[in-house]
Amino acid sequence: MKRPFIFVLVLSILMVTISVFNSLIFYDSSGVTSSKKNELKTKNYESVDEDSPKINVYNVDENKTEEMDMEEYLYGVVSSEMPSTFDEEALKAQAISARTYVVYKIENNLNSGHEDAAVCTNSAHCQAYTSYDNLVKIKGKSWIKSDYEKVKKAVDETRGQILTYNDKAILPLYFSTSSGKTENSKDVFSTQYPYLVSVDSPYEEDSPKYVTTYSIDKKKFIKYLKNSYPSIKLSIDKLENQVKIINRTEGGCVKTIQIGNIKLSGIDIRKIFELNSANFTIRNNNNNIEFTVKGYGHGVGMSQWGAQGMAKEGYKYDDILFHYFKGTDIKDMY
Ligand SMILES: [Zn+2]
Numbered sequence: 001m002k003r004p005f006i007f008v009l010v011l012s013i014l015m016v017t018i019s020v021f022n023s024l025i026f027y028d029s030s031g032v033t034s035s036k037k038n039e040l041k042t043k044n045y046e047s048v049d050e051d052s053p054k055i056n057v058y059n060v061d062e063n064k065t066e067e068m069d070m071e072e073y074l075y076g077v078v079s080s081e082m083p084s085t086f087d088e089e090a091l092k093a094q095a096i097s098a099r100t101y102v103v104y105k106i107e108n109n110l111n112s113g114h115e116d117a118a119v120c121t122n123s124a125h126c127q128a129y130t131s132y133d134n135l136v137k138i139k140g141k142s143w144i145k146s147d148y149e150k151v152k153k154a155v156d157e158t159r160g161q162i163l164t165y166n167d168k169a170i171l172p173l174y175f176s177t178s179s180g181k182t183e184n185s186k187d188v189f190s191t192q193y194p195y196l197v198s199v200d201s202p203y204e205e206d207s208p209k210y211v212t213t214y215s216i217d218k219k220k221f222i223k224y225l226k227n228s229y230p231s232i233k234l235s236i237d238k239l240e241n242q243v244k245i246i247n248r249t250e251g252g253c254v255k256t257i258q259i260g261n262i263k264l265s266g267i268d269i270r271k272i273f274e275l276n277s278a279n280f281t282i283r284n285n286n287n288n289i290e291f292t293v294k295g296y297g298h299g300v301g302m303s304q305w306g307a308q309g310m311a312k313e314g315y316k317y318d319d320i321l322f323h324y325f326k327g328t329d330i331k332d333m334y
Pocket of ligand 1: 113114120121127
């Protein structure tokens with residue numbers, strides 16, 4: 001019975017010795033471990049408190065380039081890109097994404113189409129933007145008082161923060177609604193970014209575009225396809241066997257679809273029939289072809305409705321961003 005006691009005693013002495021030894025090596029008078037100190041040092045470079053930068057924005061409607069304060073530009077972007085009724089945390093995630101997008105464009109010299117401007121106001125090309133004056137006109141004064149202030153707060157509270165991967169601004173793609181899963185960037189844009197990978201997106205059901213249907217007369221279906229691909233061979237009474245989905249991406253989009261004698265991608269079909277996404281099923285229904293479409297948008301990066309769903313579940317903006325952009329960090333630029 002004595003041996004175990006001696007063993008425990010020796011062990012206890014050893015543990016005390018080790019911990020004293022440790023504190024001699026790793027603690028200094030401030031009581032902060034050296035590893036913690038290094039962490040603080042890295043954070044110091046982040047907590048610089050500089051003015052927000054001025055950026056050039058090409059205004060598509062007015063056909064001119066305007067110099068704007070980055071943060072003020074973001075008020076107009078977040079107001080246009082995400083419903084202001086969304087949760088504060090989703091709006092913050094959107095604000096950081098929009099800010100990162102501009103930084104990514106500047107850092108990578110990607111000003112295609114508007115040479116002296118980093119970004120334009122066309123949502124299909126860069127990011128949607130509405131000026132304060134136009135927001136007053138379009139949305140009214142009571143919206144400005146409540147919702148604009150809410151958007152502004154989300155931007156202000158994330159001031160200067162951007163998303164990085166290996167210390168560089170990421171390409172923070174976002175879109176409206178996923179099918180329950182996002183897409184790998186290589187499946188949609190043929191370039192794979194390590195942080196733009198397929199992830200589950202479980203809280204999308206509230207989106208009005210979670211599932212949509214689109215029905216088209218068979219004659220028109222063939223006509224539209226022939227307009228884009230004249231060599232296509234289809235006959236109206238054999239369509240059932242001539243149209244077949246061959247495979248799908250990890251996120252669920254149609255990767256390859258056999259249409260008569262040619263193979264197309266889901267993205268091709270989305271373009272021709274202006275579907276909400278490339279994630280669809282096709283069914284014959286008498287004289288019609290019926291599409292059931294899941295989600296809205298390209299499916300890569302952050303789903304805005306998914307972000308809203310996560311926020312409603314209690315997740316914070318950084319949880320949301322780290323979920324949709326794998327392996328990224330948030331850094332303060334200014
Ligand atoms: Zn643009």
